[in-house]
Amino acid sequence: MKKVTLDKLEPGMKLAKDIILDDGRFLLLKGFTLKERYLEKIRLYDIPYVYVENEIEKIEYFSEEVIYSETYHTVKNVMKAVRKGDDVDVGSIKETVSEIVQSIINNDNVFMKLTGIRDIDNYTYLHSVDVCIYSLIAGKTMNLSAEELNNLALGAILHDIGKCKIPLNILNKPARLTESEYELIKKHSEYGYEIVKRTPGLNDEIANIVLHHHEHWDGDGYPHGLKGDEIDLLSRIVAIADVYDALTADRVYRKRFMPHEAAEYIIANSGTQFDSQIIRVFIDSIAVYPADIIVMLNTGEIARVVESKGPPSIRPKVMVIARKKGPPVFEPYLIDLAKNPGISIVDIIS
Ligand SMILES: [Fe+2]
Structure with a gap:
């Protein structure tokens, strides 16, 4: 050591x-092998030093990590270019999106462990990538065709492209927005629609997702107040993925929701804000808490999530491996959170 x-x-x-x-x-x-993205996390916390084993393991880079990171950089470059007044680089965005579509068609769980790792600086770009992943997982479960999945992915990744037309001091304002500032931000769906419409290589389905991702099932959304089936299917999917993912990030005015709280929020708004049938598919297909992640319980116990997907992943089975305080755990033990309503996940450790 x-x-x-x-x-x-x-x-x-x-x-x-x-x-x-x-x-x-x-x-x-202890025992964790460091990867680049965890090094970034350690640097964020200003930790002066850590103890490591003497030998270095050869890291195996999984292709989904490379794809995820490439997509993040592509989204970042595209959004920065559009903010400067340049055109959308359709070639690079299509290339990176088709890799995600292909990977999810092969294995819909492959990206779940990578979503939700964000800080204030990279939020905007990673949010777009995560919304794309959640939308595709739901779309695949709904048996959409490869062409529809491609449109869904492009619409999801570009859903907030119109925010590039909103001044940064309003977009990143570290306080609650005034009414007029909020009205300006709401314009981003129409600004985004105009950007996509004038970009050769992006079709109407994609433009409609960008335009309608803030419409509500009950007609209470914007910009057109469309209701129910008047909102196209792909936009209804992205609307759910957008809110689910946004809730799990820290914002200036509120602390982030735990994934199960975000899932409960969208379920509670089923039939009002969101299409209830798609919510059922969404919760059935994503892993709210993916297997193997390490979580902290409200009891101070530290546990590994045992394999779960679909509704059971909202309150999964967990294997307790350590305690924040008190004696070490020599024999890990299982807790089924679905059967223990008093015990809940309060933090995600890694
Ligand atoms: Fe938006």
Whole structure:
């Protein structure tokens, strides 16, 4: 075991001691092999050094991680270019999106562990990628054709492209918006529609998703106040994925929802804000808590999520492996959160 300062940390190093934050929260557990994105997370918390094992493991980069990261960079470049007044680089966005579509067609669970890892700086871009992934998983379960999945993916990834026309000081305002500022932000769906419509290579289905992703099933949304089936199917899917993902991120005016709270929110708005049939498909197909992630319970127990997908993933079975305080856990034990309503997940550790 050796002590390593942050500037010397490398992917492949294996943690020899837990990384615990000043407020007692576990960031990463002993035995974990560091990957680039976790190094970024450690740097965020200003941790001076960590203990690692002497030998370095050869890291296996899974292709979904590479695809996810490439998509993030593509979205970032496209949004920055559009903000500068340049055209959408349709070629690169289509190429990266088709890789995601292909991977999800092969295995719809493949990206679930990568979604939801965000901070304030990369939120906008990763939100677009995550909305694309959730929409595709639901779309695949609904047996959409490959062409529809492609349109769905492009519409989802570009759904907020119109925000590039909103001044950054309003978009990133660290306080509640005034009524007129909110009205201006609401214009982003129409601005986005205009951008997509004038971009060769992007079709009307994609433009409609960008235009209608804030319409509500009961007619209470914007910009047109469309109701029920008047809103095209692909837009109804993206509307759910957008809100689900947005709720799980920290915002200036509220703390992030835990994934099960976001799932409960969209279920509670079934038939009013959202199409209830798509909500059923959405919850049936995504893993709210993917298998193998490490979570903190309200009891102070630290647990690994046991394989789950669909409705059981809202309150999954978990294997307790450690405690924040108290004696170590020598024999891990199972808790079924569905059968223990008093126990809940309060944080995601890794
Ligand atoms: Fe939006």
